[in-house]
Amino acid sequence: MTVHLLGPIQLEEEVERLIEWLATFGKTEKGGVTRLLYSEQWLSAQEALKEKMEECGLAPYFDDVGNLFGRAEGSSPSSKTILTGSHIDTVIEGGKYDGAYGIIAGLLATHYLLKRFGTPKKTIEVVSLCEEEGSRFPLTFWGSGSVTGRRSFKHIQKIVDSKGILFVQAMNECGFGQERFRQPFRNDIQCFIELHIEQGSVLEKKKKSLGIVSDIVGQRRYQVKVVGESNHAGTTPMSCRKDAVAIASELITYLMKQAKQVCDQLRVTVGKIKVEPNVPNVIAGEVVFTIDIRHHEEELLEQFCSTFSRHFKNVSAQYNVDILLNEWLNVKPVKMDQQLLRLSKEIAEEQNLSHEILVSGAGHDSQMFGTYCPTALFFVPSHNGISHSPKEYTAAAYLESGVKFLIHYLYRLAY
Structure with a gap:
């Protein structure tokens, strides 16, 4: 009626x-x-x-x-x-x-x-x-x-x-x-x-x-810490660096490319970045950034998060740096x-x-x-x-x- x-x-x-x-x-x-x-x-x-x-x-x-x-x-x-x-x-x-x-x-x-x-x-x-x-x-x-x-x-x-x-x-x-x-x-x-x-x-x-x-x-949120090595910007050869900014940039670029390949309804955002020591003439020794991931299918969320976690571990081994991943929000x-x-x-x-x-x-x-x-x-x-x-x-x-x-x-x- x-x-x-x-x-x-x-x-x-x-x-x-x-x-x-x-x-x-x-x-x-x-x-x-x-x-x-x-x-x-x-x-x-x-x-x-x-x-x-x-x-x-x-x-x-x-x-x-x-x-x-x-x-x-x-x-x-x-x-x-x-x-x-x-x-x-x-x-x-x-x-x-x-x-x-x-x-x-x-x-x-x-x-x-x-x-x-x-x-x-x-x-x-x-x-x-x-x-x-x-x-x-x-x-x-x-x-x-x-x-x-x-x-x-x-x-x-x-x-x-x-x-x-x-x-x-x-x-x-x-x-x-x-x-x-x-x-x-x-x-x-x-x-x-x-x-x-x-x-x-x-x-x-x-x-x-x-x-x-x-x-x-559903939403997953992470804090990622990349622990590299601070050093002089002018005297450290590119091949000898453990540049936390460069590594973090590589990780973030990977996230964005992968998200676009999976599907348009997957949303991935890096909204906050902190760099230490954050000085123009010093190679960054540490970068902390956040990841916000959203999708309406739990299986797809889980698969994407597992895939990028494995990739982060591989990058950690490749550059011999610590990449610490902390999941602090998991909403279904x-x-x-x-x-x-x-x-x-x-x-x-x-x-x-x-x-x-x-x-x-x-x-x-x-x-x-x-x-x-x-x-x-x-x-x-x-x-x-x-x-x-x-x-x-x-x-x-x-x-x-x-x-x-x-x-x-x-x-x-x-x-």
């Missing part, structure tokens, strides 16, 4: 207004948004959203890590909860749409359904997840990870931010982590639905209004739920909404929920693919069409 929207509902102005309103919490001089976990700006935003949820007819409540929920109680007491939303935190000097749009869209969609159709059969909750980005503390997905049981208080006991403030201290100062609120782990969620900006340019280039995500990529790919995927395509076709099946190259809260409960992730276009920047922008027409799609989707699930 298709939901018939009551008249030509105009959401463009409302969704833009609420996006701009939420962006005032943490707005920077450069026009960006900095709203870090457990900061004053973060807490003010969550408290303001709590009031907004009440205005929209929802019953709001916090859990003990600071996730905020707005509940529309269903008429079937035994039904599990349909959860929709995204994260409230941002990167430093981030954009106003990342995370925020999914929360605003959930609020507007649920508010419309309550006004138009009354009490749902199944409970709907809109969530403003407390953290996803890892921008303040070296831990990501604290909000969704706590709900799904992938994160717990034992993971944060010794974590500090760049100013030396303990994670636990910052949480306590905001009133959380003291058992004043319900415990975050949930076992009553039927599915999780996340609407997000694409943070890429595929939809815009293909002139599509909606991205339906089939998979979220996550598939979105096939039944929800079919429903997504069905609704998009019913609405004559141009759409594209995508693989998400970025991590999202859906990554945590995808191994815990049936999960669906949708994108609306990002202008020029820019995100994590004050220049992040999505046109109001796309924001509106996303909310209308979510209205239909939640109706089919809850009513």
Whole structure:
């Protein structure tokens, strides 16, 4: 059954207004948004959203890590909860749409359904997840990870931010982590639905209004240390050198060539390099660089990583230098739920909404929920693919069409 929207509902102005309103919490001089976990700006935003949820007819409540929920109680007491939303935190000097749009869209969609159709059969909750980005503390997905049981208080006991403030201290100062609120782990969620900006340019280039995500990529991250030998730049013959920069360059070139040969959907990035002693007239004795590798098939990820690891060992022996490889992140790919995927395509076709099946190259809260409960992730276009920047922008027409799609989707699930 298709939901018939009551008249030509105009959401463009409302969704833009609420996006701009939420962006005032943490707005920077450069026009960006900095709203870090457990900061004053973060807490003010969550408290303001709590009031907004009440205005929209929802019953709001916090859990003990600071996730905020707005509940529309269903008429079937035994039904599990349909959860929709995204994260409230941002990167430093981030954009106003990342995370925020999914929360605003959930609020507007649920508010419309309550006004138009009354009490749902199944409970709907809109969530403003407390953290996803890892921008303040070296831990990501604290909000969704706590709900799904992938994160717990034992993971944060010794974590500090760049100013030396303990994670636990910052949480306590905001009133959380003291058992004043319900415990975050949930076992009553039927599915999780996340609407997000694409943070890429595929939809815009293909002139599509909606991205339906089939998979979220797995990620491997490494730190590589090449230990050569520092020496004089003018007196050391080329044949006698153990130049860490030259060797690191050879390794990086190998990575890029191999990645292009494997497949276009494999993404390999060397984003950070440190050279010692980093002096113009001294041969570098040590280079440390990072590798970020992403793909949606675990088997391909494993094969690529094994291949380049073997090559690095061969290069180490060839030049008689130490090449130390440390894998510090290994996140498995996550598939979105096939039944929800079919429903997504069905609704998009019913609405004559141009759409594209995508693989998400970025991590999202859906990554945590995808191994815990049936999960669906949708994108609306990002202008020029820019995100994590004050220049992040999505046109109001796309924001509106996303909310209308979510209205239909939640109706089919809850009513």
